[in-house]
Amino acid sequence: MIRATAKLIMAATLLFFLSLTSLSAQTADNSPGGFDLRQHEGNAWVDSVFNSLSLKERIAQSMVIRTFSNRDRAFYDSISRIIIKYNIGGLCFFQGDPQQQAQLTKYWQVLSETLLLITIDAEWGLGMRLKNAWSFPKQMTLGAVTDNELIYKMAYKIGEHCKSIGTQMNFAPVVDINSNPANPVINFRSFGEDPQQVAIKGAAYIRGLQDAGVMACAKHFPGHGDTDSDSHYTLPLLNHSRQVIDSIDLVPFRAAMAAHVSGLMTAHLYIPALDARKDMATSISDKAIDSLMKQVMGFEGLAITDALDMKGVTAAHQIGEIEKMAYLAGNDILLLPLAINAAINKIIKAIDQGEISREEVDARCRKILTYKYITGLNTFDYDDIDIDKVPALVNDAESELITRQIYEQAVTIVKNQRDLLPLQRLDTLRIASVAIGSSAVSAFQKTLELYAPVTHFQAGDAPTAAEISTLRKHLQDYNLIIISLESPRLLPRNNYSVTQAALQLIAEIKSLPSHTVLDIFGNAYLLKSFADNKDLDAIVMSYENNDLVKDVSAQMLFGATG
Structure with missing residues (x-):
């Protein structure tokens, strides 16, 4: 207790000085195969x-809890108490700001008796969770x-961003085959x-992330795409x-293993072909994890549960029991446990009752510590994270360039009747643009006018019948109408938020005698x-629906990209 109290005082002092520190980012083994666990045995x-x-602390190394970087001091103190009391394995950050997250990471690393594994869900970059951080294209793109x-x-660039704020693992990529629209x-x-394409692209993502020194975690085993x-x-x-x-489902996971992926995240799914026991999610099933993933497929990395606070497991099982079941099933990391103390006690009781051996518990703890070593935590110093440089590092020019290059390849001409695109003989065209879902001239429209005279119109997400009629009359004088549908959301609920009124407007426009894009x-x-x-x-x-892809897409209509 004296040792823990001393560390708490030291961490509180460091919290005051965090913004004054700045040194180089930590290093990790970036050589090919550097994340192959077998290369680091006997460390x-x-x-x-x-x-x-x-024993309790060895079990607690499997616990990775939820935290944020946009909360108040009372919340941060509650996380600090958990770190001190249990000596947990790590933290998973959610909403916040990259600079504040970096500060908290430094604070909690100094506070923790055993260095923490810092993790995040950053599939398309830190911007997925954090404001003021770059967002790359989504995986569909x-x-x-x-x-x-x-x-x-x-x-690789996402890995650099993660390292700049002291993060060792990114729960990405998603390698589920989305066979259900x-x-x-x-x-x-x-x-x-x-x-096959999911496998190839997933492996490319894994190699890039891990070559940057950050652990990848392919998800959601054994495949969440057809739900x-x-x-x-x-x-x-x-x-x-x-x-x-x-x-089919396991093809990308095998490719991930071949790329030496550090972790596989287990999904909360009921798959009778694997385990028909009532309410038995794959994430807590020994048949799915210990048997299929580890024994049959030979995976030696970290088996990581999906969040244990999700209804996929909490609806049918008690907290504490969920964590024990997940651990006994073969998971090395219990992500977002709801009852740390109860879970540890239940796992110790399971050892006493012969449900799991002490040797297996020790082996899992050693595996987690080995991955901490691989990512450079063995040489971690609280000065390793340069707070002052974080904003520039996570919003660098190279990230924007890579994003632009991806959009230039991804934007697709699905239909091109009579080779209308790229637009030619501009002097013969009277062009109107209609941005649906925009209340002002959009980035797409602004780029269009760099190439030709264009008259711009806007329509809301759900234009009224009167608005549609008025707009149709205005458009009759043009021989080319470019419609940009800028209202969609990415998830399928309510037809991706595209209203029937918006579809009716498009139908009215395309009924005009003009060419329509x-x-x-x-x-x-x-x-x-x-x-x-x-x-x-x-x-x-x-x-996607952002200013950068709108700029790229508008240029492509005139043949300037693509």
Whole structure:
């Protein structure tokens, strides 16, 4: 207790001085195969740390708890108390700011008796969770890229961003095969529907991230792509046969293993072909994890649960029992446990009752410590994170360039009747642009006018019948109308938030005698809304809804990119 109190005083003092410190970022083993666990057996640092831990602390190394960097001091103190009391394995950061997260990481690393594994969900970069940090393209967009080296470069850059704020593991990439367009949770987060392409692109992401010195975690084992419900709120049923699981769902996970992925995240799914026991999620099933993942497939890295506070497991099982079941099933990391003390006590009781051996508990702790060593935590110093440089490091020019290059490859001309695109003979065109979902001239419209005179119109997400009629009259004097659909959301609820009124406006415009181009800034599955597209001369799929892709897409219409 004296030792813990001294560390708390030291950490509180350091919290005051955090903003004054600035030195180089930590290093890690970036050589090919550096994240191959077998290359780091018998490590003296691992042995030293392991031997300093009690049984409870060895179990607690499997616990990675939820935290934020946008809360108040009372919240931060509550996290500090957990770190001191249990000597937990790590933290998973959610919403906040990168500079504040870096400060808190330094604070908690100094406070912790055993260095913490700092993790985050940053599939498309830190901007997925943090404000004031760069967001790269989503994985659906990456699925349209032909040069997978761009995926590698993007993941490497994400790794650099993670390291700059002291993060050792990114829970990415998603390697689920999104074979169900109605999937409410994976969807645009997947590379696509082709198992081989998902495997190739996932491996490129993994190599990039880990070559930057940050652990990758492929998810959601054994495959969450063909579900129509969200495991955050229920336990989805996946009725795939074992043959389908082996030949389709597991293909990207095998590729991830070949790329020496550090972790596989286990999904909260009910898959009778793997384990038919009532309410038995794969994340807490020994048949899915210990048997299939570890014994059959030979995975030697970290088996990591999906969040244990999700309804996919909490709806049918008691907290404390959930954590014990997940641990006994073979998981090395219990992500976002709800009852640390109860879980540790239940696991110790399971040891006493012979449900799991002390040797297995020790082996899991050693594995976690070995990965901490691989990422450079053995040489960590609180000065390793340069707070002052964080804003520039996570919003650098190279990240914008890589993002632009990805969009230039990904933006797709789906239909191009009579080779209308790229637009030519501009002197013969009277061009109007209609931005649906924009209340002012959009970035797309601003780029259009760099190439030709364009008259701009805007329409809301749900234009009224009177507004549609008025707009139709205004457009009759133009011989080319470019419609930009800028209202979509990426998830399928309510037709990706594209209203019937918006679809009616598009139908009215395409009925005019002018040539019509539709540019969709949203989910590729929106194309089903335009299956009857005979009156549209050209359709462009731009995948996302931000100013950078709008600039790229507008330029492509004139042949300046693509």
